Amino acid sequence: MHLTKDEEKMLSGGYGEAYRRAMEILVKMGEYNGAKRMVPVSWADLTTFSGIGGGHGDSPDNDMYNYIQDFDDLCIQENVKLKCPITLADAGSPERNEKMAKLGAMLIPSAGASSPHDIFPLPLFGQYVTPGATNINTYCNSMLGARGNNEGPIGVHMAALTGKTPEYGYLLDENRLAKTLVDVGDDVPLNNYIDWAVLGFYISKTLSTHYWDVPIITGINPVGVSSDDVISFCASMNNPGSITLFLIEGLSPEGRTKEQALAGAKPKETIVVGKKEIQSIYDTYPPTGNKPEIVTLRYPLSLQRLFDVAAMVEGKKVHKDVSFSVDLTLTAKIVAEKLGLKKVLEDAGVFVAERQGQVMRNGKLMDPWTDARRLGMKTMVTDSLKDCNAICQQEIDMVLLPSLEQIVKTALTGKVEV
Amino acid sequence: MEKIVLKGHKGIGGIAEGEAVVTKNALSFIFDVGGIWLDPMSAKVTNKQEMPDWYGKDLANKVLVFPTGRGGIFSTAMIMGLANKDLGPKAMINVKTHPVFAYASIVLDIPTVDELDQNPCEVIKTGDWVKVDAQKGTVEVTKKKG
Secondary structure (H helix, E strand, O other), rough: EEEEEHHHHHHHHOOOOOHHHHHHHHHHHHHHHOOOOOEEEEOOOOOOOOOOOHHHHOOOOOOHHHHHHHHHHHHHHHOOOOOOOOOEOOOOOOHHOOOOOOOOOOOOOOOOOHHHOOOOOOOOOOOEOOOHHHHHHHHHHHHHHEOOOOOOOHHHHHHHOEEEEOOOOOHOOOHHOEEEEEEEOOOOOOOOHHHHHHHHHHHHHHHHOOOEEEEEEEOOOOOOOOOOHHHHHHHHHHOOOOOOOEOOOOOOOOOOOOOHHHOOOOEEEEHHHHHHHHHHHHHHOOOOOOOOEEEEEEEEEEHHHHHHHHHHHHHOOOOOOOOEEEOOOOOHHHHHHOOOOOOOHHHOOOOOEOOOOOOEOOOEEEEEHHHOOOOOOEEEEOOOOHHHHHHHHOOOOEEEEEOOHHHHHHHOOOOOOO | OEEEEEEOOOOOOOEEHHHHEEEOOOOOHHHEOHHHHOOOOOOOOOOOOOOOOOOOOOOOOOOEEEEEEEOOOOOHHHHOOOHHHHOOOEEEEEEEOOOOHHHHHHOOOEEEOOOOOOOOHHHOOOOOOEEEOOOOEEEEEEEOOO
């Protein structure tokens, strides 16, 4: 792997132990993946250190957290700064936030921290980026044409420090061409962001062993598709599978046409998605006869969903046996406070969480990802397949409903609205 | 005893050997393995829907053979957590390693190889004894009797 003089100096310890360690990790990664050189990173995002489902990533018994903490301590001791031009971080704990600020990271509030709604600075076409969250990375690659591998916390952290990432995978032109064709039938319902999430889940599940193959998705009418739709699609693309780059014909900058996406080649596989396939996903998490104890909107409320939900609950009350929790994107949080919509939600008994994944139950904050079974929960209604996939392992009945209206109505009536 | 040698490029880490557990499904430590939300002391597979062939299997100290990784950056954290409790994988053999797994291997020095001359998920069977020499990029497979 060719390194510049500056990169060589980092690797040999000429800038201290922190840069040496970081560059050593990046070089090992580059060599494993056949990278020929390092490239400069325009944006590294450390927000997802805020953890799993509301803060567990930062818990003291998380060994990766300890590893990063020790690394940050070394950086502070050596008085080094993050070289990446701009790095955002909400580290999830005051202690770590303080350290990150010392290293030169710009801190943003945690609202919507792992959603692409509020990413700043907005990456530009062709730039190399290392977003922390998988869905943000997929959004940057697929909808903005910026380039990033799914590096995870270690790779992102080292890129933030050195300002470099190895050039492999989705940073290279040849790997950004489509390999697989996904043809979405006319009968597939795409009425809202939940339908889009379900479509993404099906594609992601079907292509779960194809991390390195880019799908070109055809059959979508670009008219009327919202950024909320695509953002929830990106989230599903990373659970259950791991699709870092997809192209939607007519919507993705590198997929204006199927021919452009495939660069004239034939797809090595074609997958047809119809209504039946989509229904099979909804049927995995069907309505039950149980009373819904917890109702959540786990995709942070965008501006649109904030207005929609506020209108649905205004002057009404969440059912007394139901805990209904939402969280907001950063923009929606600011708007909700300015326009009094947060009060509308709270007056109706909706819990507006400060952090993604938090749920208020019987006056106590809980995280269903870790606490559902321990607290004896039986049924949870959600808009999130990620929740369904994770929490059902605790033998909780997860119910995925196909519209915002049905979910809100369930919270108000106390019974699952089919 | 029948032996097969798979060859690839220089991998991550050094030499390790152990019993193979093989799947043709992509693996996510955060969504498939007990870990944080069920039992932080367990490397048992808990995701019946996505990992039916490995459901209930204990991955601790095994050589894991799987095509690639999938969803969730916190697989890195999970592998680190398990490894620090001596419950991590002895080695990992992939068709193509997912970056989130590769970084865990780099930090923990877990022997990891990919892009071999044959598909490891087809050649290696669960129960085979496998020796990975990551620096040479080789995998020596001793087939399980019977």
